[in-house]
Amino acid sequence: MSQPSEKALVPFVSVDNMMRLVHHTGVEQVLIDLTRYVEEDFRRWEQFDKTPRVASHSDVGVIELMPTSDGEAYGFKYVNGHPKNTAEGLQTVTAFGLLADVYTGYPVLLTEMTILTALRTAATSAMAAKYLAPKDTDTMAMIGNGAQSEFQSLAMKAIMGVKTVRLYDKDPAATAKCAANLAGSGLTVVSCSSPEEAIEGAQILTTCTADKQYATILSDNMVGAGVHINAIGGDCPGKTELSKGILERSDVFVEFPPQTRIEGEIQQMPEDFAVTELWQVITGAEQGRRDTRQTTLFDSVGFAIEDFSALRYIRDKVAETSFHEDLDMLADPDDPRDLFGMLQRAKV
Numbered sequence: 001m002s003q004p005s006e007k008a009l010v011p012f013v014s015v016d017n018m019m020r021l022v023h024h025t026g027v028e029q030v031l032i033d034l035t036r037y038v039e040e041d042f043r044r045w046e047q048f049d050k051t052p053r054v055a056s057h058s059d060v061g062v063i064e065l066m067p068t069s070d071g072e073a074y075g076f077k078y079v080n081g082h083p084k085n086t087a088e089g090l091q092t093v094t095a096f097g098l099l100a101d102v103y104t105g106y107p108v109l110l111t112e113m114t115i116l117t118a119l120r121t122a123a124t125s126a127m128a129a130k131y132l133a134p135k136d137t138d139t140m141a142m143i144g145n146g147a148q149s150e151f152q153s154l155a156m157k158a159i160m161g162v163k164t165v166r167l168y169d170k171d172p173a174a175t176a177k178c179a180a181n182l183a184g185s186g187l188t189v190v191s192c193s194s195p196e197e198a199i200e201g202a203q204i205l206t207t208c209t210a211d212k213q214y215a216t217i218l219s220d221n222m223v224g225a226g227v228h229i230n231a232i233g234g235d236c237p238g239k240t241e242l243s244k245g246i247l248e249r250s251d252v253f254v255e256f257p258p259q260t261r262i263e264g265e266i267q268q269m270p271e272d273f274a275v276t277e278l279w280q281v282i283t284g285a286e287q288g289r290r291d292t293r294q295t296t297l298f299d300s301v302g303f304a305i306e307d308f309s310a311l312r313y314i315r316d317k318v319a320e321t322s323f324h325e326d327l328d329m330l331a332d333p334d335d336p337r338d339l340f341g342m343l344q345r346a347k348v
């Protein structure tokens, strides 16, 4: 059988190569770079195709496709969310994604995105915190110590200068895992035995739990004025983390309102509940944090443009490093109309 031509090949970043790439660059540097890429794309938000992600729900989880395009490149991510998975030895969230050239429609990158999603989610959280968290933030609470938690903590260290992370998970084994992984990171890690203890003295409260229900990880009376809440885990219909009272007295910042109203914490609120779009804070059209008493809330659900930024970042990294392999992914007959002939000639 003949060798595939150049045109047949698409760079593929496996999990193994993604891990090499991250170690080669340094995890905090990747988070800093990704924050820059996401911020660049939020600044040019209006150039993108935007649609709420296409979700297929079941009793146990969700499978989603997240597409967008800036007119030159097109990207999508496949991602699942299955909170029951960890008990079966599987991850809650796995993902892969693709970037394509709009002019030819040809894919230019296929990559694992499970690790990349954790990185981009953390980078997006840190970018939001840059505009919304109190000045001189040095302590964060990290509630939910699963797969995303170390990434979230390190992004707040790298971008916000957080020095102390206070951990809580309903499963102490998850907290022990997170604390062990963060040892040597330069963060002071405090393991706590209740959410109340975890949020003591913290200016950023990150909730990143996985449970398919209207949960109350933070209740109204727990949260004092002036903090920034980074709510990551409420990202599906019927899956939230905050009490309504917190939403009522916070200024709520979102990615893409038509998606967040379906999936975010604000699904608990009326359709006309006031929110500010984060991209407008970044361009300066809207104000972020106004004063020290204001409670800000980033109601994060994860939007396709963040994945597009992450794909763009990996495409640039692939061009300058060897952390990929070439996949024979696109049929490339000598005569473009002779696809069948190519198949026939390949018969052994």
Ligand SMILES: NC(=O)c1ccc[n+]([C@@H]2O[C@H](COP(=O)([O-])OP(=O)(O)OC[C@H]3O[C@@H](n4cnc5c(N)ncnc54)[C@H](O)[C@@H]3O)[C@@H](O)[C@H]2O)c1
Binding pocket: 081, 083, 086, 092, 093, 117, 121, 143, 144, 145, 146, 147, 148, 149, 168, 169, 170, 171, 174, 208, 209, 210, 211, 215, 217, 231, 232, 233, 234, 235, 300, 301, 302, 303
């Ligand atoms: N907003 C986004 O862009 C985005 C991106 C990725 C993941 N997520 C969401 O973030 C959440 C966490 O993802 P993950 O991959 O870390 O999941 P995970 O299953 O690895 O970890 C979740 C952790 O939450 C803990 N938990 C569950 N209920 C709790 C409670 N009531 N109090 C304290 N801890 C509790 C679990 O014990 C577990 O350790 C998921 O809900 C996922 O859908 C959001």
